[in-house]
Amino acid sequence: MVAHKQMDHEEAANDRVMFGFWVYLMTDLLMFAVLFAVYAVLKDSTAGGPAGRDLFRLPLALQETLLLLTSSFTCGLGMIAARQGNKRQVLGWFGATFILGLAFLSLELIEFAEIIHEGYTWQTSAFLSAFFSLVGTHGLHITFGLLWMAITLWFVVKRGLTNNMVRKLALLSLFWHFLDIVWIFIFTIVYLGAFV
Amino acid sequence: MSKLPEHNMPKGDHGATRSYVVGFILSLIFTAIPYYLVVNKALSSSVLLIVILAIAVIQMLIQIFFFLHLGRGPKPLYNIFFFAGTVATILVVVGGSVFIMNNLHHMVPAEAAKKLIEKEGIYQINGEKTGACQGVHSNHKVTIKNDIVTPVYIEARLCDTLTFINEDEKSREMTFGSHPRHASYGGESELAVRKGRSKTVTLNELGTHQFHDHLDPGVAGSFTVIE
Numbered sequence: 316m317v318a319h320k321q322m323d324h325e326e327a328a329n330d331r332v333m334f335g336f337w338v339y340l341m342t343d344l345l346m347f348a349v350l351f352a353v354y355a356v357l358k359d360s361t362a363g364g365p366a367g368r369d370l371f372r373l374p375l376a377l378q379e380t381l382l383l384l385t386s387s388f389t390c391g392l393g394m395i396a397a398r399q400g401n402k403r404q405v406l407g408w409f410g411a412t413f414i415l416g417l418a419f420l421s422l423e424l425i426e427f428a429e430i431i432h433e434g435y436t437w438q439t440s441a442f443l444s445a446f447f448s449l450v451g452t453h454g455l456h457i458t459f460g461l462l463w464m465a466i467t468l469w470f471v472v473k474r475g476l477t478n479n480m481v482r483k484l485a486l487l488s489l490f491w492h493f494l495d496i497v498w499i500f501i502f503t504i505v506y507l508g509a510f511v
Numbered sequence: 512m513s514k515l516p517e518h519n520m521p522k523g524d525h526g527a528t529r530s531y532v533v534g535f536i537l538s539l540i541f542t543a544i545p546y547y548l549v550v551n552k553a554l555s556s557s558v559l560l561i562v563i564l565a566i567a568v569i570q571m572l573i574q575i576f577f578f579l580h581l582g583r584g585p586k587p588l589y590n591i592f593f594f595a596g597t598v599a600t601i602l603v604v605v606g607g608s609v610f611i612m613n614n615l616h617h618m619v620p621a622e623a624a625k626k627l628i629e630k631e632g633i634y635q636i637n638g639e640k641t642g643a644c645q646g647v648h649s650n651h652k653v654t655i656k657n658d659i660v661t662p663v664y665i666e667a668r669l670c671d672t673l674t675f676i677n678e679d680e681k682s683r684e685m686t687f688g689s690h691p692r693h694a695s696y697g698g699e700s701e702l703a704v705r706k707g708r709s710k711t712v713t714l715n716e717l718g719t720h721q722f723h724d725h726l727d728p729g730v731a732g733s734f735t736v737i738e
Contacts, residue, residue, distance in 0.1 A: 337590050341597040348601040352608040377546055384538050391531040391578055398527075492578045496571050502542075503567035507549045511560045 329482055336486050340493050343456075347497050350449040351504065358508075360441035367442070367509025370430055376506035379422045380498065386415035387495035394488045397481045405471060405484070412491065413464050416457060423454050446505065453501060456494050463487055534577025541570040650674055650711070651734075653722075655683065658730055665734040667714050673734060674711040675722075677704040683724045685710065690728035696720055 358367065393408030427447070430436075437447040467483050474480065545563040548554060554562060575581045581591060648671045654661050656678040667673065675685050685702040688694030693701075702710040714736045723731035 334589060334593075337593060341593055344597055345600060345604075348605050352605040355605065355609045356612040373546070373550060377542070380542055381539075384535070384542065387574070387578060388531060388535040388538075391534075392528065395527050395531070489579065492574060495578075496574050499542075499567050499570050499574070503545060503563050507545055507563050508560065510549050511556050511563070 325478065329485075332482060333485065333489070336489060340489065343493070344497070347449075347452070347500075350445075350452060351500065354445040354449045354505065357441040357445040362440040362442075364440040364443065365433075365435055367446070367505070370433075370435065371506050371509050372426075373506060373510060375422060375426060376502055379419050380502045382415050382419040382422070383495050383498050386412045386419065387492050389415065390488045390491045394484060397476060397484045400476050402471065402476050405476060406468060409464060409468055409471075409484070413461060413468070416461050416464070416491075420454060420457050420461065423450070423457075427451075450501060450505065453494065453497055456497075460487070460490055460494060463490070530577050530580070534573055537573045537577070538570060541566055541573065648672060652676060653732060654678060655724075655730060658727065660730055660732045663732040665732070667734060667736050669714065669717060669736055669738055671714050671736075672711050673714055674709050675702060675704050676709040677706060680706050682706055682726070683730070684726050685722055686725040687720055687722050689721050690723050690725070690731075693725070694720075696722075701725065 389408045389411040393405055393412060396404035396408055427450075430443075435443055437444045464487060467480070467487055471480055471484075545566045548559060548562065553559070575594075581594065648668070650672045651665050651667050652674050653665065654676045658679065665673065675683075677683050683704045685704055686693050686700070687696040696712065696716060699712050702712065704710045714734070717736050717738065719733060719735040721731065721733045723729075
């Protein structure tokens, strides 16, 4: 009975933490929404420079999408393993998530480098300013997520799957799924939209 | 709470795995469809845009349902309300911005747009040349000192610039045309030049034009702009 009460208490605390993090995600979503609005308004303001269809490569964008989508999936499986208390599986699935996320980030940086190498930067036009702001902000989130994941996994290795750790992983996976959802809109509006 | 015994495991575990697998497969399908449509230009532009946006929203709902498990189970109702509020705000901000900016683009009267283009020296809008001046051209200086204009006559080429430099201890209102019949030039009807300051105008109208100080019509000169 006492143990039961303790669980309830812990569950309530978990719920509060989850809700707090959810509120953060929603405000982050608002920020992305504003960046999307800016992009939608400025995407034709190329100031004589290149437009999206001259710069973007759809196969590359598709690869990035598949990498992030798959990482979101492995992250979910890692979460199931965490709830079951299976440490080896947690490390395996989240490790895969980390590698897929790193691959995604590398492709994105390669794409940025190619565009800049062709002589176009965020200073070239309002369109490119908006593009780099929107996609770069997402990339920064991914970078931060990867750091967070690396640190959390390190703690899982050191301390094992405590309740506290499972909660941290749950927040991390929420963050990761969220970034995947934002990316769907970047893929659709920025990349596919440029070729419509 | 290390490993839960097999029989005590939450019933949903197999269901949870299945939910992720189903969500993943659906997500792949809803990524492939818009990609295929866009690459093959399967629909006309305006329809295609609406279709891929709709698919993105479906994709989002799939992931929210199958990955975030929002709306499954009785508990996280407040999360849904908060999410709905956020979506409403986003619709207002994004939808409103796009709507207003498109309207602005289509509905600014041509005359007002032309004036603005001349004034701001905008030489391109959405990839179309406006005819306004661009690039580097020479600059001509008219210095006003002790109420004397030097030089009083300037010959310039189209798109050159003309700078009025006021070296006297009083403000001037440089106006075009002859006093008191004022005319506007290059989108400017009057250039207020404070003491010790200067003002520049782009010479984007051909022909001979006069200028003078509205406050002191004796201070005057003229310029001719040729092609």
